[in-house]
Amino acid sequence: MGIKGRVEDLKMSERKIPITKQKELAKTVPINLPEGIKKPEYGRTLEEFVEGQVFTHPRGFTISDSFAQEFATTFLDTNPLYLNAEYAKGHGFRGQVVPPLMVLNLALSMGVQNDSEKAVAHLGYYDVVFPRTVYPGDTLRSMTKVLARQDRGEGKPGIVTVRTVGLNQKDEIVVQYDRKIMIPTGKEKKLAESKPGILPEIGAATAWIPRATSPYPKLLTGPNTYFEDFTVGDIIVHANGRTISEEHYAWTYRLGNTHPLHYDKIYTQSRSGPLSGQPVVYGGLVFAWLAGLASRDTTENGLWDFGYTEGYHTQPVIAGDTVYAISRVLHKEPHPDPIDEKIPAGMVTFQLIGVKNRKGSEALEKYGADLFVKENDKKALGKEKIPEKIFEIERRVLIKKRP
Numbered sequence: 001m002g003i004k005g006r007v008e009d010l011k012m013s014e015r016k017i018p019i020t021k022q023k024e025l026a027k028t029v030p031i032n033l034p035e036g037i038k039k040p041e042y043g044r045t046l047e048e049f050v051e052g053q054v055f056t057h058p059r060g061f062t063i064s065d066s067f068a069q070e071f072a073t074t075f076l077d078t079n080p081l082y083l084n085a086e087y088a089k090g091h092g093f094r095g096q097v098v099p100p101l102m103v104l105n106l107a108l109s110m111g112v113q114n115d116s117e118k119a120v121a122h123l124g125y126y127d128v129v130f131p132r133t134v135y136p137g138d139t140l141r142s143m144t145k146v147l148a149r150q151d152r153g154e155g156k157p158g159i160v161t162v163r164t165v166g167l168n169q170k171d172e173i174v175v176q177y178d179r180k181i182m183i184p185t186g187k188e189k190k191l192a193e194s195k196p197g198i199l200p201e202i203g204a205a206t207a208w209i210p211r212a213t214s215p216y217p218k219l220l221t222g223p224n225t226y227f228e229d230f231t232v233g234d235i236i237v238h239a240n241g242r243t244i245s246e247e248h249y250a251w252t253y254r255l256g257n258t259h260p261l262h263y264d265k266i267y268t269q270s271r272s273g274p275l276s277g278q279p280v281v282y283g284g285l286v287f288a289w290l291a292g293l294a295s296r297d298t299t300e301n302g303l304w305d306f307g308y309t310e311g312y313h314t315q316p317v318i319a320g321d322t323v324y325a326i327s328r329v330l331h332k333e334p335h336p337d338p339i340d341e342k343i344p345a346g347m348v349t350f351q352l353i354g355v356k357n358r359k360g361s362e363a364l365e366k367y368g369a370d371l372f373v374k375e376n377d378k379k380a381l382g383k384e385k386i387p388e389k390i391f392e393i394e395r396r397v398l399i400k401k402r403p
Contacts, residue, residue, distance in 0.1 A: 041118075042113045042114075042117040042118075042258065043112070043113065043114070043115070043116060043117025043118035043119065043259075044114070044115070044118060044183065045118060045183060045184055045185055045186025046149065046151065046157065046158040046160065046183045046184065046185045046186065047185065047186060048186075049146050049149045049160045049183065050146060050149070051146055051147065051148060051149060052145070052146065053145070053146040054143060054144070054145045054146075054198065054199050055111070055114040055115065055143065055144045055145075056141075056143050057110040057111045057113065057114055057141065057142045057143065057144065058110070058113060058114075059110060059141075059256065060110070060139055060140060060141035061106050061110070061139065061140050061141075061256060062137070062138070062139040063098055063102075063106075063134065063135075063136055063137070063138055063139075063140065064136055064137075065096065065136040065137075067136075067254075068082070068096065068098045068099070068102065068136045069082070069083060069096070071098075071099055071102045071288075072099050072102075074247075074251070075099070075101070075285075075288040075289050075291070075292040076240075076242060076289065076292030076293055076295065077099055077101075077288075077291070077292045077295045077299075078221075078292075078295045078296045078300050079099075079221075079295055079299055079300055079301075079302055080220050080221060080300075081093065081096070081097040081302075081303075082096065082097055082098070082099045083096070084096070084217070084220065086216075086217060087216060087217050087220055089216075090216020090217060091210070091216050091303065091343065092209075092210030092211045093133060093135075093210050094133075094135055094210075095135055095136070096135070096136060097133055097134070097135065098133075098134040098135060098136060098138070099288075100130045100134075100175070100305040101284070101287060101288040101291055101305075102134075102255075102288070103130065103134050103140065103166060103174055103175050104128060104130075104166075104175055104177065104284065104287075105255045105257075105284040105285070105288065106140050106142075106166065106255055106256060107140065107142040107164055107165070107166030107174075107175050107177075108142075108164065108177075108179070108257075108284055109252075109255045109256035109257035109258075109282075109284070110140075110141065110142045110256045111142055111144045111162075111164050112256070112257050112258050112259050113258050114144065115144055115160075115162055115164075115181065116181045116183075116259065117258055117259050117260075118183065118184060118186075119181045119182060119183055119259070120157045120182040120183065120184055120275075121181070121182040121275065122179065122180075122181055122182075122283055122313065123159065123179070123180040123181060123182055123312070124179060124180050124310060124311060124312045125177055125178075125179055125308060125310070125311045125312075125393065126177065126178040126179065126180070126309075126310050127176075127177060127178055127307070127308075127309065127310075128175070128176075128177040128307040128308040129175070129176050129177070129202065129306065129307040130174065130175050130207070130304075130305055130306065130307055131172075131173055131174065131175075131176070131202055131207055131208060132168070132172050132173065132174045132207075132208050133174075133208070133210070134168065134174050138168045138169060138174075139168065139169040140166050140167065140168060140174065141166070141167055142164055142165065142166045142167065143164070143165055143167070143199055143200070144162045144163065144164045144165075144199070145162065145163045145164075145199035146160065146161075146162055147161040147162060147163055147178065148160070148161040149161075151185075155185070156185075157182045157183055157184045157185065158182070158183055158185065159180055159181070159182055159183070160180070160181050160183050161178060161179075161180050161181075162178065162179060162181065163176070163177070163178045163199065163201075164176070164177055164178075164179070165199060165200055165201065165202075167200065171200070173200055173201075173202055176201065176202050177307075177308075207304055207306060209303070209304050209398070216343075218403070221300045221301050222296065222297075222300050222301075224297075225296075225297060225298065225299070225300045225301045225399070226301050226399065226400055226401055226402040227301075227332070227345060227346040227348065227399045227400065227401045227402070228401060228402050229402075230298075230329045230332060230348050230399075231329060231332075232329050232330065232331060232332055233328075233329060234328070234329040235326065235327070235328050235329075235364070236294070236297050236298065236326065236327040236328070236329075237326050237360040237361050237364060238293050238294050238296070238297055238324065238325045238326065238327065238360060240293060240324075241293070241322045241323060241324040241359065241360075242289050242292075242293060242322065242323055243320070243321070243322040244281055244285075244286075244289070244317060244319055244320070244321055244322070244323065245319055245320070246319045248262070248263075248279075248281045248282065248285055248319060249262065249263040249279065251282075251285055252282045252285065255282075255284070255285075257282050257284070259282075261275060261279065261280050262279050262280060262281065262282045263279050264279065265278065265279060267279075268280065274316060275316055277318070278318040278319060279318070279319070280316045280317065280318060281316070281317040281318060281319070281321075283313040283391075286313065286317050286323065286354065286390060286391060287311075287313075287391065287393075289323055290323060290325040290352060290354040290391055291325075291352065291395075293323070293324065293325040294325045294327050294350075294352060297327065298327050298348075298350055298397070299397050299399070301399050301400040302397045302398065302399050302400075303343070303345055303398045303399065303400060304397070304398040305395070305397055306347070306395075306396040306397065306398065307395070307396065308393050308394065308395045309393065309394040309395075310393070310394075311352075311391070311392055311393025311394070312374075312375065312376065312391070312392055312393070313390060313391055314375040314385070314386075314389050314390055314391060314392060315356065315387065315388070315389060315390045316390075317356055317390055321356045321357055322356065322357055323354055323355070323356050323390065324354070324355050324356075324358070324359055324360040324363070325352060325353065325354055325360065326352075326353040326354075326355070326360045326363070326364060326371070327350045327351065327352055327353070328350065328351040328353070328372055329348065329349075329350060330349040330350065330351055330394065331347075331348070331349040331396075332346060332347070332348050332349075333346060333347050334346045334347075335347055335398060343400055344400070344401040345398050345399060345400050345401055346398070346399060346401060347396055347397070347398055347399070348396070348397055348399050349394060349395070349396045349397075350394065350395050350396075350397070351372060351392070351393075351394050352391070352392070352393050352394070352395060353371055353372065353389065353391065353392055354389070354390045354391030354392070355371075355386075355388045355389055355390060356388055356390050357388060358388045363386075363388055363389075367386055367389075370383060370386065371386065371389065374392060375389060375392065
């Protein structure tokens with residue numbers, strides 16, 4: 001096609017709309033009070049969730065190179081797959097990899113407007129899996145299915161269980177997880193965007209892991225974080241903490257989370273209970289900071305984040321709090337289908353614990369084994385909950401063996 005043809009093609013794809021001079025109209029339009037007032041609301045009360053309902057969440061995100069790398073550095077992740085394109089290519093990836101916790105945060109945050117913008121609390125993550133790699137340039141969207149609704153009695157908030165999938169531009173699932181949300185009761189109504197549908201699901205989860213195709217740069221990771229360096233029972237107290245500032249306001253919205261609990265002081269100061277006062281740091285950010293604090297000692301030589309089991313935010317975090325991470329090695333096993341003879345690897349399962357405003361070493365000395373007992377199990381065991389403990393989850397990672 002010649003230049004003339006391309007110009008004609010461009011003309012056919014555009015509409016020509018004249019722009020007239022705009023007049024000021026405010027003085028001429030009557031102010032319709034109170035009938036004309038509209039107060040749009042988002043999120044749902046308990047009665048608006050119906051088992052089997054599927055929500056397609058608004059917007060979607062195209063992830064740029066700079067955004068992906070900024071997430072990795074802000075949240076302290078040291079795995080070169082998320083920082084170094086040449087390292088990633090040498091391990092068989094197409095290029096720099098988007099951190100899985102960024103993928104989880106985007107999928108969850110996009111769902112807040114439909115799922116949890118009225119939520120009292122996020123109660124837990126369940127069965128998080130990452131079946132495919134996400135790269136800068138990919139566009140993600142997410143969908144959610146209502147699995148169950150539990151009414152806890154008159155005047156009490158109920159519990160809704162949902163399953164969310166994140167999809168790339170090829171409609172491939174890149175993350176799937178369940179979560180439980182505490183939702184207040186209200187008047188039953190139907191919202192226009194609540195349309196039933198089919199949620200794509202992984203079924204038997206498969207991780208599509210690339211094979212190494214070329215030599216990769218050496219000596220870019222620490223010497224003590226290979227598969228052989230971990231022993232079941234090891235407790236790793238990570239050295240550094242991270243003081244969280246009001247930066248978390250911007251990061252909440254950058255990742256698409258619209259719940260005012262995380263950035264609106266007037267909203268939070270009007271509430272009562274443990275989540276009142278200052279805006280609460282969005283839990284996905286706390287999760288990412290703790291995983292990042294642990295990465296230098298646990299996942300720096302990781303090749304794949306298989307996912308996470310049941311996990312909870314056990315206490316809120318606000319700006320000014322300093323968080324620390326502790327890891328415990330729970331299990332090791334050879335990978336059933338080795339990636340490549342060039343890069344042998346095995347799977348390691350860690351328990352990740354987060355504490356606030358007390359160094360990990362001090363928390364371990366004070367609470368000992370109780371630090372690793374699930375907070376939800378403490379009452380049945382006759383144990384007190386730990387006020388400084390903020391997070392607990394298990395994760396399974398594919399980690400390189402020593403070259």
